[in-house]
Amino acid sequence: QPGSSGGALVFPVPSPESMMTADAGGAAAARREQRRGNVSRGQRIGSGSRRWRMGQPGSGYPLYVTRRPPQVSRPFESLVPGERVSSRRITLALGALLALAAPLPAGPAGANGSAAPVVSAADRDAMLASGFADTRLLGALDRDGEVRVLISFATPGSGGRMEGAHRRDHRARSRIDAGGREILARFAPGEFRLGHRFRSLGALAGTVDAAGLGRLFRNPDVLQVGLDRGGSGQLLEAAPLAELTPLAGLGLSGAGVTVAVLDSGLDTDHPDLADDLVNERCWCGGGCCPGGDDTQLGAGSAEDSHGHGTNVAGIITSGGGVAPAGGAPDASIVAIKVLDENNEFCCVSDVLAGLQYVLDDRPDVDVVNMSLGTFDLYEGECDTADIFTVALATLADLLVQDGRVLVASSMNDASGTEMGAPACLSDVIAVGAVYDSDQGTQLHPACGDLTTAADQVTCWSNSNDTTDLVAPGASTTSTGLGGGTSSFRGTSQASPLAAACAALLLEADPALSPAEVRAALTSSATWVTDAKNSLDFPRLDCREALASLVSGLADCDDQVDNDGDGLADHPDDPGCASVLDPSESSAALRCDDGADNDGDGAIDMADPGCKSPQSFREDPQCDDGVDNDGDGGIDWDGAPPDPQCVNRPWLNRERSSGGKSCGAGAELALLLAALLAFRTSPCARPAPPR
Numbered sequence: 015q016p017g018s019s020g021g022a023l024v025f026p027v028p029s030p031e032s033m034m035t036a037d038a039g040g041a042a043a044a045r046r047e048q049r050r051g052n053v054s055r056g057q058r059i060g061s062g063s064r065r066w067r068m069g070q071p072g073s074g075y076p077l078y079v080t081r082r083p084p085q086v087s088r089p090f091e092s093l094v095p096g097e098r099v100s101s102r103r104i105t106l107a108l109g110a111l112l113a114l115a116a117p118l119p120a121g122p123a124g125a126n127g128s129a130a131p132v133v134s135a136a137d138r139d140a141m142l143a144s145g146f147a148d149t150r151l152l153g154a155l156d157r158d159g160e161v162r163v164l165i166s167f168a169t170p171g172s173g174g175r176m177e178g179a180h181r182r183d184h185r186a187r188s189r190i191d192a193g194g195r196e197i198l199a200r201f202a203p204g205e206f207r208l209g210h211r212f213r214s215l216g217a218l219a220g221t222v223d224a225a226g227l228g229r230l231f232r233n234p235d236v237l238q239v240g241l242d243r244g245g246s247g248q249l250l251e252a253a254p255l256a257e258l259t260p261l262a263g264l265g266l267s268g269a270g271v272t273v274a275v276l277d278s279g280l281d282t283d284h285p286d287l288a289d290d291l292v293n294e295r296c297w298c299g300g301g302c303c304p305g306g307d308d309t310q311l312g313a314g315s316a317e318d319s320h321g322h323g324t325n326v327a328g329i330i331t332s333g334g335g336v337a338p339a340g341g342a343p344d345a346s347i348v349a350i351k352v353l354d355e356n357n358e359f360c361c362v363s364d365v366l367a368g369l370q371y372v373l374d375d376r377p378d379v380d381v382v383n384m385s386l387g388t389f390d391l392y393e394g395e396c397d398t399a400d401i402f403t404v405a406l407a408t409l410a411d412l413l414v415q416d417g418r419v420l421v422a423s424s425m426n427d428a429s430g431t432e433m434g435a436p437a438c439l440s441d442v443i444a445v446g447a448v449y450d451s452d453q454g455t456q457l458h459p460a461c462g463d464l465t466t467a468a469d470q471v472t473c474w475s476n477s478n479d480t481t482d483l484v485a486p487g488a489s490t491t492s493t494g495l496g497g498g499t500s501s502f503r504g505t506s507q508a509s510p511l512a513a514a515c516a517a518l519l520l521e522a523d524p525a526l527s528p529a530e531v532r533a534a535l536t537s538s539a540t541w542v543t544d545a546k547n548s549l550d551f552p553r554l555d556c557r558e559a560l561a562s563l564v565s566g567l568a569d570c571d572d573q574v575d576n577d578g579d580g581l582a583d584h585p586d587d588p589g590c591a592s593v594l595d596p597s598e599s600s601a602a603l604r605c606d607d608g609a610d611n612d613g614d615g616a617i618d619m620a621d622p623g624c625k626s627p628q629s630f631r632e633d634p635q636c637d638d639g640v641d642n643d644g645d646g647g648i649d650w651d652g653a654p655p656d657p658q659c660v661n662r663p664w665l666n667r668e669r670s671s672g673g674k675s676c677g678a679g680a681e682l683a684l685l686l687a688a689l690l691a692f693r694t695s696p697c698a699r700p701a702p703p704r
Contacts (some may be wrong), residue, residue, distance in 0.1 A: 254677025268342025
C-alpha cells in the first residue's frame with residue numbers, strides 16, 4: 015500500500031525480477047501512465063539496470079531510457095522540485111505496472127461459447143482503470159474473440175492527444191503516417207486486420223484479437239482503443255408531403271455549389287439526379303459496397319441499395335422532372351455510400367473515411383449532408399465524449415477550417431436530452447424535424463402525436479440545447495429507386511433541406527464562411543417549442559436566411575414595381591437579376607434604364623454588355639466589336655473571344671482602368687510591372703471564389 019511521509023506519497027516499485035516483461039514493456043507502462051496523468055513529467059519510474067524518465071514539457075519526447083548500475087528498488091523520485099503524485103493516480107499507476115506480470119492467453123479463450131475471458135483479469139482491471147478500454151469492448155472481445163475497433167495514438171508534439179492535420183500540413187501528416195506504420199509494425203501475424211488509415215487523423219481502424227489488444231495496451235503511443243460503433247440513417251415510414259419550393263424567384267438554384275451526401279448512395283440513373291452526380295465513392299464495412307467489397311470507387315460505386323440516400327439527394331437537388339424539385343436543383347452532388355441495404359453503417363470509421371475523402375480529394379465540396387447518426391446518444395456537445403466522437407470532431411474541425419459547411423440530422427429517438435454523432439459535434443449544424451401541415455395522428459414506436467400541425471416539433475425528433483434549428487421532415491416525397499419517387503419522414507429529410515438552403519446562400523455569396531452560413535440558417539423569425547423539453551428552436555426559412563445576408567431583398571419579391579420601369583420582381587425586371595444586389599433599382603444599373611448606353615443598338619438585358627451579373631452595366635469595352643487591348647480577341651463572343659471578357663466577366667471590360675493590356679501576348683510587357691507592383695497590376699487580380 016502507498017505510504018505517506020511529509021505529504022509526499024511514495025511506494026516501492028517492483029524489482030526487475032518481478033517485472034517479467036521486457037524493458038520496453040516497463041518503459042511503455044511508464045510512458046502510458048505519464049500520458050494519462052497518473053505520473054508527472056520529470057519523474058523516474060523503475061529500478062535496476064534501466065530507469066524510465068518522463069521527458070520535460072516541450073521536449074517532443076515522452077521519455078528517455080538511461081542505463082545505470084543495478085541497485086535496490088526505490089520509490090518514485092521527484093526530479094523537478096515540488097512535483098508530487100496523488101494517491102489516486104499512484105493507485106492507477108500501480109495497477110498498470112502490476113498488470114505487466116500477467117501474461118495474455120494464447121488464443122481467444124472466450125470465443126465459441128467459452129465462459130473464460132480472453133483478456134486476463136489483471137489486464138482487464140488495468141485497462142478499465144486507466145481508461146484505455148471500456149467494458150463494452152472487453153465484453154465483445156470475450157464473446158467474439160475479435161472485434162472492430164478504433165485506435166487513437168499520439169504523435170511527437172501532439173501533447174498526448176490524437177492529432178489532426180490539415181491537408182496542406184505535410185509535416186503533421188508525415189508524423190501521423192509514421193505513427194500509424196510504427197503501431198502496425200508491432201503486431202504479430204493474425205493479431206490485427208487493418209480497415210482504415212486516415213491521412214489527417216492520428217487513428218487506425220480494424221479488427222483486433224486479445225493478443226493484439228494486449229500489444230496495443232503496452233504500446234506507449236496508443237492512447238485509447240474503443241469499439242468502432244455503428245449507426246443508421248434517420249428515417250421513419252412513408253407518407254405524402256407537399257412539393258418543395260426553391261428560391262427560384264430570385265434566380266437561385268444552387269448552381270456552382272457542390273454538396274457531398276454521406277448516405278446509402280443514390281440511384282445513379284435517376285433522371286432527376288444523373289446530371290448532378292459529379293463523383294461517387296463507397297466505404298461500407300461488411301462488404302456492402304455494390305461490388306461486394308468494403309471499399310469501391312468509380313462509376314456505380316455509390317449505387318443505392320436501400321433508397322434512403324436517393325430520397326435525401328433528391329430533397330437537395332432533384333431536377334423536378336419525375337419527383338418534386340429539390341431545394342437547390344442545379345447543385346452538384348458527390349455521393350459517398352456508407353449505409354448498407356438496411357440503412358445502417360457498421361462502423362464510424364466508414365464515416366470518417368468519407369469525411370477524410372472530402373477534406374483531401376474534393377476541394378470543390380462546399381456543403382456536407384449527413385442524414386445519419388450513431389446508435390450512441392450524447393447530452394450536449396460530444397466532441398470529447400469518447401474515442402470516435404474525438405475522431406469525428408477532429409475531422410469536422412479541419413473541414414470547417416477549410417470552409418466547408420457540415421449539416422446532420424438530430425435523429426429520431428424521441429429524446430429531449432440527447433442526440434447522436436455527428437449532430438452532437440460543435441462544428442456540425444444539427445437539424446431536427448417539424449410537421450409542415452396537419453397530418454392527423456402520427457405514431458412512432460417510442461411516442462405518438464395525436465394531433466399535428468404546421469411548425470409542430472415531431473415527438474420523435476431528438477433535441478437538446480445544442481440543436482441548431484428545425485425544418486420540415488414529416489413527410490417528404492422525393493426521388494426514389496428505379497427512377498421513381500419515394501416518401502420518407504424523419505430528421506433525415508429535415509437535414510437536406512437545411513443543406514439545400516446552405517447551397518443557395520453560397521451561390522448568392524460564395525465568400526460566406528461556415529459560421530456565417532450557420533448564423534443565416536438560424537436567423538428565422540419563426541421559432542417553435544419542443545414539448546419534450548420546452549426548448550425553443552428557429553424553424554428554417556431560407557428566404558429570411560438570404561435576407562439576413564443581402565439588402566433590399568424585399569424589393570425583388572414584393573410584386574411591386576419599385577423603380578417605375580413597368581416591371582416587377584425577378585425574373586421580369588432586369589434590376590432584380592443580380593441576387594447580390596436585389597434592390598429593383600435602375601439608379602445604379604445601366605442594364606435597366608431602357609437606354610442604349612454604349613451605342614451598339616442593343617438595350618439592357620438584350621445587350622451582351624449586360625451579361626455580367628456582378629457589375630451589371632452596359633460596358634462598351636466588351637461589347638463594341640473592337641479589339642481594345644490589342645490581344646487579337648474581341649468582346650464576349652468575338653473570333654476569337656477576348657479572355658478579358660470571357661474569363662473575367664466580373665470586370666466586364668477588355669482593358670484595365672490603367673490602360674494596361676491583360677490579354678494574350680502581353681505577358682512580357684507586364685512582367686516588370688508585375689514584379690515591381692504585383693498587387694496593383696490589373697493582371698494580378700485574383701479570380702473570385704467561383
